[in-house]
Amino acid sequence: MAPTPTIELIHRGSEGYEEARRATCRNRHLPDRYAEVIVQATNEAEAAAAIRLAAENDWRVAIRSGGHSFSCNHIREGGMLLDLSRLNDVEIDGAAMTAAVGPGCRSDELDALLAERDLFFPVGHCQGVGLGGYLLQGGFGWNSRTLGMACESVLAIDYVDADGEVRHASPEENADVYWAARGSGPGFVGAITRYHLRLYPRPAFIGSRLGVYPLEKFEEVFRWVKEVGPTVSQHVELMWVVTRRLPITGEPGMMVIVAVFADSEEEARQEVSFVDSRPDGATMFLPFTEMSLAELTAETMSNYPEDHNHVVDNTWTHATADELLPAMRGILEDLPPAPSHFIWLNWSPKTQRSEMAFSLEDEFYTAQYGLWSEDDEHLEEPVTAWVNAGIAALAPHSSGIQLADENLARRDAPFMAEANRARLESIRQERDPGRRFHTYGSVAD
Numbered sequence: 169m170a171p172t173p174t175i176e177l178i179h180r181g182s183e184g185y186e187e188a189r190r191a192t193c194r195n196r197h198l199p200d201r202y203a204e205v206i207v208q209a210t211n212e213a214e215a216a217a218a219i220r221l222a223a224e225n226d227w228r229v230a231i232r233s234g235g236h237s238f239s240c241n242h243i244r245e246g247g248m249l250l251d252l253s254r255l256n257d258v259e260i261d262g263a264a265m266t267a268a269v270g271p272g273c274r275s276d277e278l279d280a281l282l283a284e285r286d287l288f289f290p291v292g293h294c295q296g297v298g299l300g301g302y303l304l305q306g307g308f309g310w311n312s313r314t315l316g317m318a319c320e321s322v323l324a325i326d327y328v329d330a331d332g333e334v335r336h337a338s339p340e341e342n343a344d345v346y347w348a349a350r351g352s353g354p355g356f357v358g359a360i361t362r363y364h365l366r367l368y369p370r371p372a373f374i375g376s377r378l379g380v381y382p383l384e385k386f387e388e389v390f391r392w393v394k395e396v397g398p399t400v401s402q403h404v405e406l407m408w409v410v411t412r413r414l415p416i417t418g419e420p421g422m423m424v425i426v427a428v429f430a431d432s433e434e435e436a437r438q439e440v441s442f443v444d445s446r447p448d449g450a451t452m453f454l455p456f457t458e459m460s461l462a463e464l465t466a467e468t469m470s471n472y473p474e475d476h477n478h479v480v481d482n483t484w485t486h487a488t489a490d491e492l493l494p495a496m497r498g499i500l501e502d503l504p505p506a507p508s509h510f511i512w513l514n515w516s517p518k519t520q521r522s523e524m525a526f527s528l529e530d531e532f533y534t535a536q537y538g539l540w541s542e543d544d545e546h547l548e549e550p551v552t553a554w555v556n557a558g559i560a561a562l563a564p565h566s567s568g569i570q571l572a573d574e575n576l577a578r579r580d581a582p583f584m585a586e587a588n589r590a591r592l593e594s595i596r597q598e599r600d601p602g603r604r605f606h607t608y609g610s611v612a613d
C-alpha cells in the first residue's frame with residue numbers, strides 16, 4: 169500500500185488563508201462563508217488522503233477545479249475546501265482519439281493541445297473554464313449542437329469516493345456514478361480526479377459572421393433570431409448579445425454572432441446564408457470570415473472581463489416571441505452599464521441524448537450577466553435587482569435553468585428532469601450516505 173501523503177492544511181484565520189480562498193473564485197463577489205481548512209491537492213493521492221482526513225474530522229467537503237462557478241458554489245461554511253486545480257495534466261492518444269484530462273485543465277488549454285494535432289473537443293466558449301465543473305454540469309461547448317453536450321463525450325472518470333478510495337466509473341463499472349457524472353454538476357457524489365474523453369477530428373472550416381445593431385432595433389432583431397433559430401443548421405451557433413457598450417464599437421448596441429463548424433468553406437458559407445434574411449438597419453454586418461477557435465473564444469471573452477463582481481441567472485424557454493416580449497423589454501429598459509449584458513442563445517436540440525443525469529434543455533437559452541467592478545460598488549444593488557427582475561418576469565415562460573450559470577444559492581429552480589433528480593438522490597443515498605460532499609447551493613446542506 170502506498171504511504172499516505174502529508175496533507176498541508178491552510179487553516180481559517182491563518183496567514184495566506186484569505187488569499188487562498190479568494191484565489192479559488194473567478195467571481196470577485198465571494199459569499200461570506202469560510203471553510204475550516206483549505207487543501208491544495210497536487211495529485212490524486214493527495215486528493216484521496218484529503219478526503220480520508222475530512223472523514224476522520226467529520227468535515228464536509230466542497231470541491232473546486234477551475235473556479236468558474238458564477239455562484240462560487242464551493243465556498244461553504246465550515247469543513248474542507250478541496251482545491252483540485254493543480255490536477256491539470258493532459259494525455260492525448262491521437263490514434264485512439266481519446267484524452268485523459270485532469271479536472272483543473274482549462275477549456276482553452278485543452279483546445280490548444282488538440283489544435284496542434286488537428287483534433288477537437290467541444291470545450292467551453294471562454295478561456296479559463298475548468299473542465300472539472302464544466303463537464304460535470306453538462307458542457308455547452310463549441311459545436312455542441314452537432315457533437316452533443318460535452319459530457320456525452322466522457323467515456324469514463326476516475327474519482328475519489330466518500331471513503332477516500334480512488335475508483336473508476338464507466339458504463340461497465342460503477343455505472344450509476346458514471347451516469348451521475350454526466351450532468352449532476354455540483355450535486356456529484358465524489359471528487360473527480362481524471363476524465364477520459366472521446367475526441368473528434370477538427371472541423372475543416374471554422375468561421376463566423378458578426379453583426380451589430382443599435383438598441384432601437386431590439387424587437388425586430390429579437391423576432392428574427394427567435395424565428396430563424398430552430399431552422400438553422402446544427403453546425404451553426406446563433407447568439408444575440410445586448411449591452412450598453414459593445415466591445416467592437418464602444419457604443420450601446422446588440423451583437424448577432426454566428427459561428428459555424430463545417431467540412432468545407434463552401435458548406436460553411438451555405439449554412440450561414442440564413443443571415444441574408446436579417447432585419448435592415450444594422451450598424452455593420454461584417455463579411456464571413458474564417459477564424460480559429462482561439463480567436464472565436466477571445467471574441468466571446470470580451471464580454472467577460474476578469475476581476476469583476478458577478479450576479480448571474482438564466483432561463484430555458486420555448487415561449488413565443490409575443491409571450492416573451494414584455495419581459496424582454498423590461499430587461500432592455502433596465503439594462504445596467506457594461507460589462508453587464510444579456511444573451512439569447514439558439515439551442516433547439518435535435519439529437520437524441522444519452523442516458524445520463526443531464527436532462528433539461530429547451531429551444532432557447534437566455535442569461536443575464538450582472539457585472540460590476542470593485543470601483544463601482546454602488547452598482548451591486550441595481551445590477552442584482554436587474555437580474556432578479558428579469559428572471560422573475562421570464563419565470564412564467566421558463567422550463568428550468570442550466571447548471572452552467574446556476575444561481576441556486578439565491579433562487580431554487582429546476583435543472584434536471586424530476587425522475588433524474590430522484591435517481592441522483594438515491595445514488596447519493598448509496599454512495600455518500602453521510603453526505604461527505606456538499607451538493608447544490610439550493611439545498612440547506
Ligand SMILES: Cc1cc2nc3c(=O)[nH]c(=O)nc-3n(C[C@H](O)[C@H](O)[C@H](O)COP(=O)(O)OP(=O)(O)OC[C@H]3O[C@@H](n4cnc5c(N)ncnc54)[C@H](O)[C@@H]3O)c2cc1C
Pocket residue numbers: 194231232233234235236237238240241242252271291292293294296297298299300301302304305306307308309353354355356358359360361472571572573
Ligand atoms: C466566463 C465564463 C464562461 C463560461 N462559458 C461556458 C460555456 O461556454 N459553456 C458551459 O457549459 N459553461 C460555461 N461556463 C460555466 C462553467 O462551465 C461552470 O461554471 C463550471 O462549473 C465551471 O467549472 P470549473 O471547474 O471552472 O468551476 P468550479 O467553480 O471549480 O466548479 C463548479 C462546481 O463543480 C463541482 N466540481 C468542480 N470540480 C469538481 C471535481 N473535480 N469533482 C467533483 N466536483 C467538482 C463543485 O460542486 C464546484 O462547486 C462559463 C463560466 C464562466 C465564468
